[in-house]
Structures are given as C-alpha cells and as structure tokens.
Amino acid sequence: xxxxxxxxxxxxxxxxxxxxxxxxxxxxxxxxxxxxxxxxxxxxxxxxxxxxxxxxxxxxxxxxxxxxxxxxxxxxxxxxxxxxxxxxxxxxxxxxxxxxxxxxxxxxxxxxxxxxxxxxxxxxxxxxxxxxxxxxxxxxxxxxxxxxxxxxxxxxxxxxxxxxxxxxxxxxxxxxxxxxxxxxxxxxxxxxxxxxxxxxxxxxxxxxxxxxxxxxxxxxxxxxxxxxxxxxxxxxxxxxxxxxxxxxxxxxxxxxxxxxxxxxxxxxxxxxxxxxxxxxxxxxxxxxxxxxxxxxxxxxxxxxxxxxxxxxxxxxxxxxxxxxxxxxxxxxxxxxxxxxxxxxxxxxxxxxxxxxxxxxxxxxxxxxxxxxxxxxxxxxxxxxxxxxxxxxxxxxxxxxxxxxxxxxxxxxxxxxx
Amino acid sequence: xxxxxxxxxxxxxxxxxxxxxxxxxxxxxxxxxxxxxxxxxxxxxxxxxxxxxxxxxxxxxxxxxxxxxxxxxxxxxxxxxxxxxxxxxxxxxxxxxxxxxxxxxxxxxxxxxxxxxxxxxxxxxxxxxxxxxxxxxxxxxxxxxxxxxxxxxxxxxxxxxxxxxxxxxxxxxxxxxxxxxxxxxxxxxxxxxxxxxxxxxxxxxxxxxxxxxxxxxxxxxxxxxxxxxxxxxxxxxxxxxxxxxxxxxxxxxxxxxxxxxxxxxxxxxxxxxxxxxxxxxxxxxxxxxxxxxxxxxxxxxxxxxxxxxxxxxxxxxxxxxxxxxxxxxxxxxxxxxxxxxxxxxxxxxxxxxxxxxxxxxxxxxxxxxxxxxx
Numbered sequence: 001x002x003x004x005x006x007x008x009x010x011x012x013x014x015x016x017x018x019x020x021x022x023x024x025x026x027x028x029x030x031x032x033x034x035x036x037x038x039x040x041x042x043x044x045x046x047x048x049x050x051x052x053x054x055x056x057x058x059x060x061x062x063x064x065x066x067x068x069x070x071x072x073x074x075x076x077x078x079x080x081x082x083x084x085x086x087x088x089x090x091x092x093x094x095x096x097x098x099x100x101x102x103x104x105x106x107x108x109x110x111x112x113x114x115x116x117x118x119x120x121x122x123x124x125x126x127x128x129x130x131x132x133x134x135x136x137x138x139x140x141x142x143x144x145x146x147x148x149x150x151x152x153x154x155x156x157x158x159x160x161x162x163x164x165x166x167x168x169x170x171x172x173x174x175x176x177x178x179x180x181x182x183x184x185x186x187x188x189x190x191x192x193x194x195x196x197x198x199x200x201x202x203x204x205x206x207x208x209x210x211x212x213x214x215x216x217x218x219x220x221x222x223x224x225x226x227x228x229x230x231x232x233x234x235x236x237x238x239x240x241x242x243x244x245x246x247x248x249x250x251x252x253x254x255x256x257x258x259x260x261x262x263x264x265x266x267x268x269x270x271x272x273x274x275x276x277x278x279x280x281x282x283x284x285x286x287x288x289x290x291x292x293x294x295x296x297x298x299x300x301x302x303x304x305x306x307x308x309x310x311x312x313x314x315x316x317x318x319x320x321x322x323x324x325x326x327x328x329x330x331x332x333x334x335x336x337x338x339x340x341x342x343x344x345x346x347x348x349x350x351x352x353x354x355x356x357x358x359x360x361x362x363x364x365x366x367x368x369x370x371x372x373x374x375x376x377x378x379x380x381x382x383x384x385x386x387x388x389x390x391x392x393x394x395x396x397x398x399x400x401x402x403x404x405x406x407x408x409x410x411x412x413x414x415x416x417x
Numbered sequence: 418x419x420x421x422x423x424x425x426x427x428x429x430x431x432x433x434x435x436x437x438x439x440x441x442x443x444x445x446x447x448x449x450x451x452x453x454x455x456x457x458x459x460x461x462x463x464x465x466x467x468x469x470x471x472x473x474x475x476x477x478x479x480x481x482x483x484x485x486x487x488x489x490x491x492x493x494x495x496x497x498x499x500x501x502x503x504x505x506x507x508x509x510x511x512x513x514x515x516x517x518x519x520x521x522x523x524x525x526x527x528x529x530x531x532x533x534x535x536x537x538x539x540x541x542x543x544x545x546x547x548x549x550x551x552x553x554x555x556x557x558x559x560x561x562x563x564x565x566x567x568x569x570x571x572x573x574x575x576x577x578x579x580x581x582x583x584x585x586x587x588x589x590x591x592x593x594x595x596x597x598x599x600x601x602x603x604x605x606x607x608x609x610x611x612x613x614x615x616x617x618x619x620x621x622x623x624x625x626x627x628x629x630x631x632x633x634x635x636x637x638x639x640x641x642x643x644x645x646x647x648x649x650x651x652x653x654x655x656x657x658x659x660x661x662x663x664x665x666x667x668x669x670x671x672x673x674x675x676x677x678x679x680x681x682x683x684x685x686x687x688x689x690x691x692x693x694x695x696x697x698x699x700x701x702x703x704x705x706x707x708x709x710x711x712x713x714x715x716x717x718x719x720x721x722x723x724x725x726x727x728x729x730x731x732x733x734x735x736x737x738x739x740x741x742x743x744x745x746x747x748x749x750x751x752x753x754x755x756x757x758x759x760x761x762x763x764x765x766x767x768x769x770x771x772x773x774x775x776x777x778x779x780x781x782x783x784x785x786x787x788x789x790x791x
Contacts, residue, residue, distance in 0.1 A: 080557065119749075129752045132497055132557060136699050137748040144741020145447075151736035152451050162736065292561045299558060380573035387565040394554040 031196040037336050049187060051320055052203035057278050059316030060215040061086070064270030065294025066301065066308040067222050068113075068263040073303060074226060075259030076239035077124050078408040080135030082267045083291025084142030085116035089271020091146040094165030094282025095153060097275070102169040106211070106272055113268015114261050116142055121260035125253055128410045139291075147284060154282075165282035168275065174213070176205040209277045218266065223305040235259055239404035242411040253413055267291060296390045302401050315386040322382035330377040330385055338367040344396075424765070432758040433704075436750040443750075444743045448735070457733040462725045462740070469609045470724050476612060477720035478713070479619045479677050480691075484698025485705060485712040486626050487538075487671035491556075492707050493630055494643040494663040500545055500560025501671040502695025503567030508538035509675030510571045510590070513686030514578055516679070517591030526597040531676055538672025539665040541567065546664025550657040556664070564695075575688065589687030599680040615677035622670060623709040629666075639663055671695070700748045706755075719744060 065082050072079040079085075092112030097105020116138055123134040147162070154160035159167055183205070186198035226232035237245040238255045246252045270290070275282045293315050300314075301307025321329040341364035348357035441459075448455045466474060484501055491498035498504075512534035519526050545563060548554040579588040601611035630636035642649040642659045649656055674694055675686075683690065701719055705711030722744060726737040 123749055123753065127753045127756055129749075129756055133703055133752050134749060136499075136696070136703075137745045137752075139745075140696065140700060140748065141742055141745030144738045144745060147738035148447075148736045148742060149451075151738065152453075289561075289565060292558075296558055296562065299555075378573060380569045380576075384566050384569035387562040387569075391548070391554075391559060391562045391566075394558060395548055395552050399553065 028197075031200070033336065034196060037332055040335065049184075049199040049202040049206065051324060052200055053206065053208075054320045054324065055313070055317045056203065056212050057209070057316075058319045059312050060212050061270040061273045061278065062290055062294050062297055062315050063219060063309060063312035064215055064273060065267050065291050066298040066312050067218055067294075067305075068266035068270065069295045069298040070222060070226075070263075070303060070305065070308060071266060072117075072120075072260045072263035073298070073407050074236050074239045074404055075256045076242060076404055076406045076409065076411065077120070077256055077260050077263075078131040078135070079120060079260065079263050079267075080132050080292075080295065081116060081120050081138030081142075082135075082263070082294055083287060083289065084135075084139035085113040085120075085264045085267035086271035086274070086287045086291045086294075087139075087142045087146050088112040088116045089268030090275045090282050090286045091149060091165075091271075092268060093272035093275035094168055095149075097168035097272075098157070098160075098166050102171045102276065105168055105276055106171065106214075106269070109268045109272025109275070110265045111268070113264045113266070113271060115264070116268070117261045117264020120264065121257045124410075125256045125260065128412055130410070131408055146282075150282070150284065159281070163284035165275075167281050170276055170280065171210050173207050173209045174205075175207050180206045211273050211277050215269070215273065218269070219305055219309060222266075226305075236404070238411075239406055242406055242409075246413075252411060256411075267294070270294065293386060293390075296394075299401065299403075300390065300393050300397075303403055314389065318382075318385040318389060322379075322385060328376055330382045331371065331375065333385075334367055334371040334377070338364050338371060341367060425762075428758050428762050432755045433751060435754040435758070436747060439750040439754065440743055440746040443746050444739065447742060448739065453735045453739075454733055458729060458735055458739065461729055461732055462722065464725070466721070466725065468605045469607075472604060472610050472612055474717065474720045474724045475616070476677065476681070477723060478716040479613050479616050480674060480694060481697055481701055481716040481719055482619050482713055483622060483670060483674045483677075484694045485701035485716055486622055486709070487667050487674065488695075488698045488702035489705070489707040489712060490626065490630075490667040490670060491663060492643075492702055494639050494659065496546075496549070496643075496660065496663055496667070497557045498542060498545070498560055498664065498667045498671070499557055499699065500542060500563045500567075500695070501667070501674065501698050502693065503560070503564035504538040504541045504668045504671035505674035505694060506571055506690070506692070507541045507567045508534040508672030509679055509690060510575065510686045511537040512672075512676065513590040513593070513679055516593040516597055517685065519594050519597060523596045526594070527599060527680060530593075530597070530680075531673070534672040534676060535669040536672070539669040542664045542668025542671060543661065546661040546668075549664070550660040572688075575686070579687075587687050587689050589685040591685065593680065593684045597680075598684060599677075601681055611681075613677040613681035615681055618673070619677070622673065623713065626670075627709045635662075671698075674698070697744075700744060703748050704751050718747075 065086055068082050068085065069079055089109040089112050092108035092110070093105040096108025096111075100108075119141070120134055120138055123129050123137075124131050150165070151162035154165045155162055157166045180202055183198045183202035187195050187202055189195055224232075226236060234245065234250045235255045235258075237248075237250060238252045238259075242252045242256075245255075271287060274286050274290070279286065294312065297311030297315055298308045300311035301309065318330070318333070321333070341360050345357045345360035345364055348354075348360055445455050445459075448458055484505070487501045487504070488498055512530040515533045516526055516530035521529050541563060542560070545554075545556045545559040548559050549556045575588055575590070578590055580591050581588070599614040601614055602616065603611050628636075630640060638649070638654045639659055639662075641652070642654055642656055646656055649659070675690065678691055679686065697719060701712055701715040704715035704718070705713070722740045726740040729735045729737045729739070
C-alpha cells in the first residue's frame with residue numbers, strides 16, 4: 001500500500017458523516033435499489049422475507065469464519081486453516097449435540113474449533129513456521145480427523161453413519177407473533193421500499209434462531225473488544241508492529257496465541273451453526289469451502305467488522321439466491337451489476353482515470369448484453385456467483401484495502417532487539 | 418572439514434526422520450486415545466506391498482509428483498499456488514474433449530490434447546498471476562476462488578459435452594480412441610500390474626524443473642525474486658513479468674496432473690474423475706522441500722500411505738481416513754523439524770565460532786533467515 005492512498009483515506013475519514021447515518025443510508029439505498037430492480041426485472045424473490053431469513057442463515061457461518069479470520073489477522077497471524085477449524089466445529093456440534101443436548105453442541109463446536117486454533121497457534125507462534133503452510137496442514141488434518149472420528153463414533157447410532165451424525169437437537173428460535181403478522185400484511189402491500197423494509201424486519205422476528213443472535217453478538221463483541229478496549233489495542237498492535245509492541249512491554253507471543261485460539265473458536269462456532277441451524281446433523285463435506293469464503297469476506301471487508309458483515313452478507317445473499325429459484329434472481333442481479341459497473345465507469349471518467357473508465361464501461365456493456373441475451377442463469381453459474389464476485393471485488397478494490405502491517409510475518413520473541 | 422560435512426549431512430537427514438517419527442507418534446496417540454489397535458494398524462500399513470499394490474502406488478505417485486512439481490514452481494518464487502486443484506480439472510476436461518474428438522490421427526492427437534491441457538492449466542493459473550501482478554491480489558485467495566469457479570464451469574460444460582453411456586448414471590466425455598492412448602508398462606502378469614506410460618513424461622518434467630530453475634538465467638531470476646523482491650528489482654528483474662511467468666509455468670505443469678489418469682486408465686473425463694490431487698501436491702512439495710528428488714520421495718510416501726491404508730477397514734476395522742491425519746501431521750512436523758534443526762545447526766555453528774576465537778564475541782541475538790517455504 002502506498003502512503004498516498006493512506007493519506008487520502010485519512011482525509012476522507014475526517015470529513016465523513018457520523019457512522020450510524022452512513023449505515024442507515026446504505027440500508028435504505030440498498031432496499032430502494034432492490035425494489036426498483038424487482039419492478040424492472042419482475043424477479044419477485046429478491047427481497048421476500050423468506051429470502052432474507054434464508055440469507056441470515058447462510059450469512060451467519062460465513063460471518064463467524066470471517067470473524068475468526070479477523071481475530072487472528074489483526075494479531076498478525078494469517079489463518080487459512082479456518083476451513084479445517086469449521087470442519088472440526090461441525091463434528092463437535094454433531095457429537096456433543098447428540099450426546100448432551102443443543103447447547104452442549106454449541107460449546108462442543110467452539111471447543112473443537114479451538115483445538116484447531118491451538119494447533120495453528122503452536123505451529124505459527126511457538127515454532128514460528130509459515131502461516132499458510134500450517135493452515136493448509138490443519139485443513140488436511142481436520143478433514144481426515146473428522147472422517148476418522150465420524151466412522152468411530154457415529155456408526156451404529158440411529159440415523160448415524162461414517163459420513164453423518166444422528167439428528168441433533170436445535171437451539172431454540174425466537175418468534176414474535178403479532179409483529180410478524182402485522183409486518184406480513186405490510187410486506188404484501190407492494191409499497192416502494194416500505195415493503196422491503198417490512199420483509200427485512202419480519203424475517204428478524206420470525207423463527208429467528210438464537211444462534212443467529214449469538215453470531216451477531218459475537219460480531220458486536222469483537223468490535224468492542226478489538227477497538228474499544230486496551231486489550232484489543234494491544235492485540236492489534238501485535239499485528240501492526242510486533243517489535244514496537246514488544247518494546248512497550250506487551251507480551252506479543254501471548255496475545256498472538258490468544259487471538260488464534262479465539263479465531264479457532266469463532267470458526268468452530270461457524271461450523272456448529274452449519275450443523276445445527278443450516279442443517280440438523282453433522283455431514284461430511286458440510287462446510288463446502290465456507291472457511292475460505294469467510295477469509296475472502298474479511299479481506300473484502302478490509303479487516304473491519306462492519307466490512308466483513310457486508311462481505312459475508314453479500315456471499316450469503318448470492319448463495320441463497322442460487323438455491324431459491326436462482327436462475328431468475330441471479331439474472332436480475334446481472335442488470336444491477338451492469339448498472340454498478342456503468343456508474344463506476346462514469347465516476348472513474350470524472351476522476352480522470354480514462355483507462356479504468358473504459359475497462360469498467362466495457363464490463364458494463366458486456367454484462368448488459370449478457371442480461372439481454374439470456375433469460376435465466378444456469379444452476380452451475382449461480383453457485384459460482386459468490387466466488388466470481390469475490391474475484392471482481394479483489395480485482396477492482398484491492399488498492400483500497402489495507403491489511404495489518406505485519407500480517408503473515410513470522411515474529412520471533414526478542415526481535416525488537 | 419569432513420567432520421563438519423558429516424554434521425551437516427546428519428542435520429539434513431535428521432529433520433525428515435524426526436518429522437516422520439513425530440507424525441507416526443501423533444497418529445499412534447490418536448489411535449490409542451480412540452481405542453483402536455495401534456499395532457495392527459501399523460503392521461497393515463507397513464507390510465510389503467504386493468505387485469498389484471506396488472503398481473497402484475507408483476501410478477498414484479506419478480500423479481502426485483506432477484502436482485507437487487506444479488506447486489513447487491510457485492513456491493520457488495514465494496507464490497502459493499493453491500489453485501492446482503482447479504487448474505488440473507479444467508485442463509483434464511479440455512484435454513479429454515480434445516482427445517475424444519480425435520481431430521488428428523493416433524499420437525498426434527495425444528500430443529495435441531496434452532498441449533491443450535498445459536495451455537488450459539497455464540491460462541487458468543495465469544488469471545491469478547495477472548491479478549497478482551497488475552492488481553496486487555493475493556494469489557492465495559484468488560486461486561481458491563478460481564478452484565470453486567473451475568468446479569462450476571467444468572460441471573456445466575461437462576453436461577454440455579457429455580455422452581451418456583447406456584445403463585450408467587455418470588456423465589463423461591467421449592472416450593479417447595485406442596490409437597491415442599499412452600501404452601502402459603507392464604511389471605507382471607495379470608490385471609492391475611501396469612504402470613502408467615506417462616511415468617516417463619513425469620520424470621522428464623522433474624528433470625526439466627530442475628534444469629530450468631537451477632541451470633538457466635530464467636530460473637536464477639525466478640529464485641532471486643522469490644528470495645528477495647527488492648533485490649530482484651535492484652538487479653533489473655521485472656518482478657511482474659516473473660510473477661506471471663511463474664504462475665503460467667506452474668499452471669502448465671498442473672495441467673499435466675490429470676494426464677496419466679486420462680491417457681492411462683480412465684480414457685475420458687467424467688464426474689467421477691479423481692479429485693483433491695492439488696491439495697496433496699501442496700503437502701508433497703513442502704515435504705520434498707521443492708527438490709525434484711525430494712518431491713518424488715514425498716509423492717511415493719503419500720501414495721504408499723494411501724494404498725496401504727485401503728484394507729484397514731476390512732482387516733482391522735479402522736477407518737483408512739486415519740492416514741489423512743498422518744499425512745497432514747507430516748506436513749506440519751516436516752516444516753517444524755526443519756525449523757528446529759536449522760536453529761540447532763545455527764547454534765552449533767555459533768558455538769564452534771565462539772570456541773575458535775580465543776575471546777568469545779559479545780552475545781548478540783541471532784537473526785535467523787525467515788525463509789521457511791523456500
């Protein structure tokens with residue numbers, strides 16, 4: 001990252017509106033855009049409360065994985081083993097959930113994830129080996145370990161086998177009846193923006209799993225701890241400049257170790273969520289690469305809690321659309337993408353970046369032509385959407401991202417000299 | 418000085434040995450904790466393979482070897498090509514289509530298909546290289562995304578290109594005509610005792626890898642860029658071009674990964690084509706320390722563990738997935754033990770220097786070279 005860009009973002013930060021207005025405006029604008037998009041394309045499922053509820057279920061595990069990434073990378077440890085830690089979490093939820101009840105399953109998922117985190121912490125912090133190598137190894141070990149453990153512990157149980165656990169109890173979910181009905185009527189009215197807002201609220205008071213709430217709580221808590229406490233400041237200083245941190249008397253290794261443990265716990269909880277809420281038992285291959293997606297969501301979100309929420313929301317949303325009559329919905333999103341690219345081209349042209357503007361403009365035209373040419377996006381492509389979006393975002397926005405300065409670097413105790 | 422050389426050799430050998438022992442010990446601990454028969458598991462795995470199993474091991478190792486070399490090319494430049502998995506599947510699919518169409522006669526068709534595979538693999542990896550060189554996107558993330566995209570794309574086009582064999586549920590491309598297949602090397606009588614003919618090509622790839630990286634200007638530039646980007650820039654190396662070139666070469670080799678299977682046993686690309694070879698390649702490249710001989714040893718070890726663990730379920734009632742724990746642990750312990758042994762070696766050298774000087778110099782904290790993956 002060049003200093004020029006840092007200076008510019010700092011200037012922008014001082015001129016910015018209060019944060020809560022920005023967030024509120026973003027939500028209203030998004031809803032308005034979706035409303036218009038629905039009207040133009042006739043794709044009715046883009047903002048139904050059903051879609052939103054499913055989106056929340058799809059988003060939560062990705063967000064938890066992203067939070068796991070946030071904790072460890074803010075302390076300077078790259079954690080590509082999130083996928084493996086999630087896998088361990090799915091097994092933990094299956095085993096402890098079946099034997100000791102739903103909440104034991106949640107705790108079991110977190111514990112199993114933390115075991116993965118422990119391995120990563122020992123390898124990267126204590127032995128100081130390359131973070132990515134350790135992460136890859138953990139992914140291999142975790143996959144083999146749960147397959148081995150599943151055939152050891154689930155075979156012979158009712159409904160269980162070497163690739164899945166018996167059905168596990170779910171954590172309680174919350175419904176506020178009267179509010180749900182009232183909002184349901186508003187949603188059906190087809191009012192511009194209002195209906196969309198009603199659908200959003202309705203999804204939040206209908207059959208909302210308490211694990212979704214816990215996931216949101218984890219997000220808020222992570223923000224408060226990392227940015228509003230001295231513990232968090234010290235932890236982040238280990239990711240920015242461990243040598244400086246150590247010279248100020250911070251126990252760098254200890255902070256890194258704790259951060260990676262919490263990271264594993266978050267990812268494990270994400271895995272547990274997949275087993276308990278998104279499904280009703282542990283299954284082989286349940287994570288489907290969501291650990292990697294979480295990592296991408298965190299990078300997308302510029303190593304910030306609010307950003308990673310937006311990133312995982314985007315992935316959760318496209319994943320949901322892919323499952324619910326995905327063809328037409330993703331087709332409608334193509335139009336939105338084309339308009340966005342066009343807007344980017346205009347903005348870039350006004351900034352004087354002609355080459356970038358021409359590229360964005362041709363992308364806009366290409367997507368627009370694609371929208372006009374086909375009626376429905378085939379299933380294989382709707383499933384690819386989150387990954388393509390990640391690549392595009394990284395390709396076009398990576399200059400604006402700033403990762404912790406010492407992220408991924410191996411730090412040995414006493415290097416401060 | 419021979420004593421010093423002996424010491425260095427001892428250190429070099431002790432690291433992988435230490436890693437193997439540690440990995441086996443950890444696996445044994447897992448088995449004991451789970452209450453499985455440790456002794457029987459090891460005696461099954463460590464028994465001498467029969468001729469048929471031997472052929473399977475070598476064949477599997479050939480495939481893994483190519484995957485390891487593909488990853489190693491990236492490693493030498495500090496690029497982490499996690500996308501070998503996607504690259505080889507895209508390449509194998511395209512090669513299967515090209516070979517199945519048989520536009521050229523006989524082995525010209527084979528050559529064309531293999532060239533197409535290398536090109537496809539290079540292009541797919543090239544996307545990540547281009548993104549890294551021009552937009553600064555980490556190749557770790559972009560290749561992971563490209564793996565998922567490859568899965569979707571191949572599934573879609575497979576459905577378009579597939580021919581349905583009657584009475585079968587699996588989708589597969591058109592079968593490669595017999596004249597275009599690569600003949601197998603038989604090592605015994607009876608079925609299942611053939612080695613892939615592609616073995617020879619894999620050996621050539623290994624030699625080419627060694628020659629390119631250690632005996633050419635390009636290879637020197639590549640390694641220099643991997644070890645120090647700033648030094649490379651200072652000596653006039655175009656780092657962006659090297660990044661793209663390294664990814665293209667890595668992808669081209671990755672394109673070859675599926676070829677032994679395609680031309681030696683499967684003869685078509687279907688939904689059941691062997692997957693997950695790319696991730697094993699990462700482990701094997703790490704195990705072999707990016708050395709062509711070391712990678713061969715690593716590939717043989719992994720193939721050996723895979724093959725020998727197969728009968729575990731039937732013979733001793735233990736899930737063969739236990740060797741995945743062993744394999745993953747080997748990756749960790751290899752890297753850790755090299756690091757530990759390296760530090761031990763440094764300390765020995767420091768002590769030797771201290772002894773050699775009459776007055777030991779003031780204690781200075783060591784600043785070990787941070788390279789691990791190279």
